[in-house]
Amino acid sequence: MAVRKITEYPEKVLAEVGKPVTEFDEELEKLCADMFETMYDAEGVGLAAQQIGLALRLFVMDCEGIKLVAANPEIIAIEGEQSNPEGCLSVGKVPAVVVRAEKATLRAQNEKGEWFEREADGYAARAFQHETDHCNGKLFIDHLPKMRREMVVKRFQKEKNWK
Numbered sequence: 001m002a003v004r005k006i007t008e009y010p011e012k013v014l015a016e017v018g019k020p021v022t023e024f025d026e027e028l029e030k031l032c033a034d035m036f037e038t039m040y041d042a043e044g045v046g047l048a049a050q051q052i053g054l055a056l057r058l059f060v061m062d063c064e065g066i067k068l069v070a071a072n073p074e075i076i077a078i079e080g081e082q083s084n085p086e087g088c089l090s091v092g093k094v095p096a097v098v099v100r101a102e103k104a105t106l107r108a109q110n111e112k113g114e115w116f117e118r119e120a121d122g123y124a125a126r127a128f129q130h131e132t133d134h135c136n137g138k139l140f141i142d143h144l145p146k147m148r149r150e151m152v153v154k155r156f157q158k159e160k161n162w163k
């Protein structure tokens with residue numbers, strides 16, 4: 001297992017729509033193990049393949065007791081609305097309030113290729129939506145009005161230069 005380098009905005013791969021995962025083999029298991037390790041190392045609750053430079057429809061997450069690998073993820077049902085601060089490891093965890101569905105049902109395949117459905121609400125539902133977005137080449141800042149988006153990007157760049 002290894003901690004991989006996390007890609008950061010505006011790296012191109014973050015805007016790429018992921019290719020479907022088709023091989024559920026040892027290589028995929030190793031990749032997922034690396035993704036979990038990278039996510040824990042960065043103290044995140046979710047990480048998509050795009051965030052380690054791979055345009056794949058794949059994410060891992062461990063949020064509010066929901067720990068899973070999601071290959072070829074889809075949000076198949078949503079309900080309600082929540083407005084909460086959200087951040088992303090690829091945008092320096094700079095927070096911004098994003099409107100999301102309060103409840104979401106995820107449909108995806110695990111690392112063995114078995115399909116599953118999982119329902120969540122609150123923070124975990126937000127993670128489902130955020131990570132599935134990554135697999136579609138979309139970042140949380142893409143949900144923000146232009147001015148707020150620019151503010152997040154500016155703050156991220158400023159903090160990056162301080163490091």
Ligand code: NI
Pocket residue numbers: 087088089090130134
């Ligand atoms: Ni993210």
